[in-house]
Amino acid sequence: MDANNIESIVKQVLAEMRGSAPAQSSAVSASGAAIPATAKVAMLTQKEHFDIQEYPIPPVGDDDILVKVEGCGVCGTDAHEFKRDPFGLIPVVLGHEGTGEIVKMGKNVKADSAGKPLKLGDKVVTCMIFKDNPDITMFDLNKQNVGGADVYGLLPDDDVHLNGWFSDYLLIRGGSTVFNVSDLDLDSRILIEPCAVLIHAVERAKTTDILRFNSRVVVQGCGPIGLICIAILKTMGIQNIVAVDGEAKRLEFAKEMGASATVNFKDFQGIEALADGVKQAFGGYLADFAFQCTGSPVAHANIYKFIRNGGGLCELGFFINGGDATINPHFDMCSKEITIVGSWVYTLRDYATTFDFLKSAKDIGLPMSKLITHRFPLEQINEALQTNLAMSGLKIAIVNE
């Protein structure tokens, strides 16, 4: 019996196993595990409380994909909804930074949103769910960002229930963007969504024409967003990166991510002294370009003092409303001729670019996995969200066994 024969017999046996399996409970996934009849979801049923609930796995339609969830990052947006329900979504299954394995798919599903083939066993992420908006498309750089679009993990509960990545199964319905990311490891896949925010910010920064290989770049704020920003600048070949934060531990990590020097603002009294500290860190020069990665209005006001005449600024720290900042338009903007860009979420194209960034980061040895400081099983999701709110770690993730 030759190899071809064996292969065809195995295929036949597998096909028969699937065909004769009772529809209820023992379909077989690509990895050989049975698909259960029910799935667990973490349902936010009231502020600061998730219940683990179990629902039948619904039929998979011709355009749908059933994914076995491997993990999902906890986002600031999740923490915001968990704490205050500002979006009025309760009851809701949260979690949009998730990834998992295709265990079942409809007969019309052939390729992902970038045209890459899809098969059982592939690892995927989702981005947004298309509403008929022609201004949000994939491969036109000038199209608008996906802010305000529907995403899994921020959908109101419905009869399907499997609407968010804080679960063990997710039903991706036809008309959603889905990407085959089988060539990325689990940690990288969990980090895709926050990294896309930074890919977009750097693309926005590049439109100023100020950011170059030899630019001196200051990154203010070394939470996950600032640290990922530094990593992206490093993969672009930028060498002169000064990180500013108030925590020594985060500044150490900033160095591992590629910062050439760090400034702890707690070591300086007043903004003049701090600006001088940044200048010294660049060897006597102010920054050509600045990324503002904190949600603090004072930090926004301060950052102009770090930038040289004719320099640029990308403000991306205010993902949500953090209040008003006071600047002096004459000294901070006009007389210095600063070019400013704002950045919020990402375009679909940035999302796909992020996959390449994560591969580059790995290639040059940046410790991206260390961004995930806490991992919780789904059953401990309440603790995971409280850990996020306590701001004691960097990225918190739910990881299923």
Ligand SMILES: [Zn+2]
């Ligand atoms: Zn997010």
